[in-house]
Amino acid sequence: MVMTVDGRYGDKIPTGFIVAGPSIAAHHELFDAIARRIASEDAGTVLTGPRLLTYDLHILYQHTKSRGIPRVVLSFRDSEALEGGLLADFLAVLSSWRDRIPFVLLFGIATSVELFQEKLPRTASRSLRGVKFDVTQAEDTLQLIFKSAMSDVHKALWLGPELSRMLLERQRDHLQSPRAIVKALQRLSVHSFAEDLLERKDFKSMRRLLDDDGFLHNLVVQKLNQGQEALRSLLNGLDVIDTIQTCIPSRTPTPWSELYIKATSGELLSSAVLTDLQLSVKKMASDDLGAMLDKLSRFSSLLVSKSSEDLATLVGQSKGGAVPLRSEHDIRHESLRTTIVAQKVELSKQKSNLSKQDTAYSSIVNDVDVILRDFFSKSLINPQELLLHECFVYDLKSPYRDVFTPKPRFAIERALSCPHDYLGCVCCDASNNGLSPTQPPTAILYQLYLESGALINISDLQSAFQTIVGGDQDENDEQLARAQFYRALAELRYMGMIRNSRKKTDHLAKQLWKGL
Numbered sequence: 001m002v003m004t005v006d007g008r009y010g011d012k013i014p015t016g017f018i019v020a021g022p023s024i025a026a027h028h029e030l031f032d033a034i035a036r037r038i039a040s041e042d043a044g045t046v047l048t049g050p051r052l053l054t055y056d057l058h059i060l061y062q063h064t065k066s067r068g069i070p071r072v073v074l075s076f077r078d079s080e081a082l083e084g085g086l087l088a089d090f091l092a093v094l095s096s097w098r099d100r101i102p103f104v105l106l107f108g109i110a111t112s113v114e115l116f117q118e119k120l121p122r123t124a125s126r127s128l129r130g131v132k133f134d135v136t137q138a139e140d141t142l143q144l145i146f147k148s149a150m151s152d153v154h155k156a157l158w159l160g161p162e163l164s165r166m167l168l169e170r171q172r173d174h175l176q177s178p179r180a181i182v183k184a185l186q187r188l189s190v191h192s193f194a195e196d197l198l199e200r201k202d203f204k205s206m207r208r209l210l211d212d213d214g215f216l217h218n219l220v221v222q223k224l225n226q227g228q229e230a231l232r233s234l235l236n237g238l239d240v241i242d243t244i245q246t247c248i249p250s251r252t253p254t255p256w257s258e259l260y261i262k263a264t265s266g267e268l269l270s271s272a273v274l275t276d277l278q279l280s281v282k283k284m285a286s287d288d289l290g291a292m293l294d295k296l297s298r299f300s301s302l303l304v305s306k307s308s309e310d311l312a313t314l315v316g317q318s319k320g321g322a323v324p325l326r327s328e329h330d331i332r333h334e335s336l337r338t339t340i341v342a343q344k345v346e347l348s349k350q351k352s353n354l355s356k357q358d359t360a361y362s363s364i365v366n367d368v369d370v371i372l373r374d375f376f377s378k379s380l381i382n383p384q385e386l387l388l389h390e391c392f393v394y395d396l397k398s399p400y401r402d403v404f405t406p407k408p409r410f411a412i413e414r415a416l417s418c419p420h421d422y423l424g425c426v427c428c429d430a431s432n433n434g435l436s437p438t439q440p441p442t443a444i445l446y447q448l449y450l451e452s453g454a455l456i457n458i459s460d461l462q463s464a465f466q467t468i469v470g471g472d473q474d475e476n477d478e479q480l481a482r483a484q485f486y487r488a489l490a491e492l493r494y495m496g497m498i499r500n501s502r503k504k505t506d507h508l509a510k511q512l513w514k515g516l
Contacts, residue, residue: 012129084119160395161265237379247292266382285324416446441484
């Protein structure tokens with residue numbers, strides 16, 4: 001819209017209403033990307049609001065005129081935060097300068113355009129000519145990013161089910177921007193083979209496995225290649241399932257990430273998701289089945305070309321395909337039969353007689369069902385049963401949790417309590433009940449802070465600090481110790497551990513307790 005603004009807007013301000021959803025974190029990334037795009041194409045100058053103008057608009061007019069700037073784009077990432085009256089006054093000022101400064105407005109909206117319009121006076125609304133843009137929702141973007149990351153044909157390492165589940169749950173719970181999951185994805189056994197050899201009583205290969213390093217190396221390389229190829233086949237199976245879901249009318253598709261988690265945990269093949277999907281395929285009408293087979297034909301490992309040709313021939317012979325064919329599994333070919341036995345009414349399902357065309361169509365549907373079942377049984381393997389699966393399926397939650405959900409307060413408290421654990425020097429080793437004059441001043445003051453009560457006398461704290469740091473000192477040493485004390489005190493205040501007491505002016509109030 002910004003690039004195509006022309007004279008058709010007249011005296012109204014071109015405005016884009018970007019409905020980006022409730023995630024404010026996503027708003028910032030989106031508007032930053034828009035600003036970079038506009039700047040890269042020399043389409044105008046972007047000013048991000050809300051902020052107070054520190055210049056007169058006449059100066060801006062002179063600047064745009066001298067530089068030949070085609071547009072001045074004002075973007076408001078969180079437009080709901082602006083009060084209606086203030087926004088109306090601002091729009092009135094911009095409208096009065098519209099004939100001299102080529103303004104273009106972009107409003108980020110978390111709710112809806114209708115609610116945003118309600119808080120504007122009619123005069124302000126009439127000064128705008130807007131275009132609505134619906135941004136792809138966070139869940140759709142999340143599925144696209146996750147699928148792209150896991151489906152890369154050149155990929156040699158995949159995420160396991162537990163780590164994938166934790167990664168996706170964290171992304172949804174905290175409503176983070178898409179870049180957060182991109183960064184998370186970026187940072188990211190011979191025993192089974194020996195058991196197999198023992199079961200086959202292949203003691204010769206077992207001995208060779210132990211003695212011959214070259215044999216072991218070749219085995220590991222071979223099994224790694226086979227395992228990675230099996231994972232690629234599994235992902236190909238997920239793409240087939242995802243394609244089939246789009247061809248079934250009135251069915252809510254299962255998200256790709258959920259399919260991936262079930263597949264990598266070895267649960268998808270026997271899950272209700274796949275069972276319901278296969279049943280839905282058997283109940284599909286001929287037109288829907290034909291469209292599905294056309295889409296599945298791009299998968300070389302899925303041999304459905306003959307079924308597709310047979311279906312096209314059958315549909316062409318059946319009244320030109322005007323009426324879709326139904327298989328024997330369709331509910332329309334079932335009827336309820338009522339019988340009375342010993343004064344009790346019993347209901348039973350009974351198949352109605354099929355026409356010749358429906359019988360032939362049922363045969364094609366059954367053939368497709370067999371092909372799909374055979375394909376899924378081969379591709380949807382359990383990755384946990386593959387030899388050396390730990391090498392190409394990363395499923396360790398602890399490193400991920402430590403890196404992406406750190407505990408900074410615990411780390412700071414430990415560093416101040418036990419600086420030797422981080423510095424690794426002998427001079428800072430714990431002595432004198434954990435206090436040593438060679439420790440960092442902030443660590444010394446923090447340990448004294450822990451021994452104090454809710455109110456801390458500054459004079460007593462300084463005396464204790466100077467006693468530990470030096471004891472009997474000359475005047476220069478006392479000045480240095482006093483400077484270290486106040487610097488350490490300022491650092492504790494900066495970390496939110498202390499504040500000035502309101503009850504006693506010469507005391508400090510304790511804000512934090514270790515471990516709480």
